[in-house]
Amino acid sequence: xxxVQVYLDPKHIxxxxxxxxxxxxxxxxxxxxxxxxxxKRVKRVKKSGKNPLLKMAGAAGxxxxxxxxxxxVDEIYLH
Amino acid sequence: MVSxxxxxxxxxxxxxxxxxxxxLAFKKLFYQLASDHTKLSTSNDVLHETITRLRxxxxxxxxxxxxxxxxESISAKSVTQYWTxxxxxxxxxxxxxxxxxxxxxxxxxxxxVLMTKLNIKTILTLDSTHFFALGFRVLP
Numbered sequence: 001x002x003x004v005q006v007y008l009d010p011k012h013i014x015x016x017x018x019x020x021x022x023x024x025x026x027x028x029x030x031x032x033x034x035x036x037x038x039x040k041r042v043k044r045v046k047k048s049g050k051n052p053l054l055k056m057a058g059a060a061g062x063x064x065x066x067x068x069x070x071x072x073v074d075e076i077y078l079h
Numbered sequence: 080m081v082s083x084x085x086x087x088x089x090x091x092x093x094x095x096x097x098x099x100x101x102x103l104a105f106k107k108l109f110y111q112l113a114s115d116h117t118k119l120s121t122s123n124d125v126l127h128e129t130i131t132r133l134r135x136x137x138x139x140x141x142x143x144x145x146x147x148x149x150x151e152s153i154s155a156k157s158v159t160q161y162w163t164x165x166x167x168x169x170x171x172x173x174x175x176x177x178x179x180x181x182x183x184x185x186x187x188x189x190x191x192v193l194m195t196k197l198n199i200k201t202i203l204t205l206d207s208t209h210f211f212a213l214g215f216r217v218l219p
Binding site: 066 | 088089090092093094095096097098099100101102106109110113119128129131132133135136137138141144145148149151152155157158182184205
């Protein structure tokens with residue numbers, strides 16, 4: 001492990017101390033665990049960004065459409 | 080967190096056409112489900128309804144874009160397309176009969192049969208009344 005010096009706001013120190021005391025561990029260990037959790041979340045969001053399904057959002061463009069286009073799909077059977 | 084969800088035609092159209100009133104709600108939902116790695120599925124019947132609706136009301140250029148996006152998503156396994164067959168269609172007739180007081184389409188009924196078969200309890204749809212009555216959890 002590498003020694004790192006960080007500056008924290010008092011409110012963040014309070015949160016950190018609370019997390020550490022609840023887990024029965026040190027401030028350093030609480031920081032390591034928090035970084036681990038955030039890192040996993042960032043990876044997950046990055047991975048989902050490559051999902052082609054997400055590129056479909058609004059892909060039809062701003063073409064004129066009826067407001068009930070999605071709600072009344074069953075109208076196709078009346079054509 | 081939802082592990083599996085089925086996508087109905089009203090959800091596809093709301094998500095794809097940004098001028099629809101529920102577009103932002105569905106966009107948020109799809110992004111959330113993708114982030115949660117929820118297994119998303121739909122059916123050939125649902126895509127039939129969606130594509131026909133887009134074809135009739137939005138024209139071919141918009142429809143073509145949807146087909147391209149859905150094909151890419153299926154190829155990438157971001158969504159699974161399940162196919163109905165004779166057995167599922169017969170099951171759907173039973174549902175139409177059992178819920179004859181509801182205005183269910185055959186596609187709604189085949190969706191319900193597929194979801195039951197695949198143990199999917201959640202559906203993305205604007206048709207909350209019908210699917211709620213069929214015992215499913217409805218999003219958004």
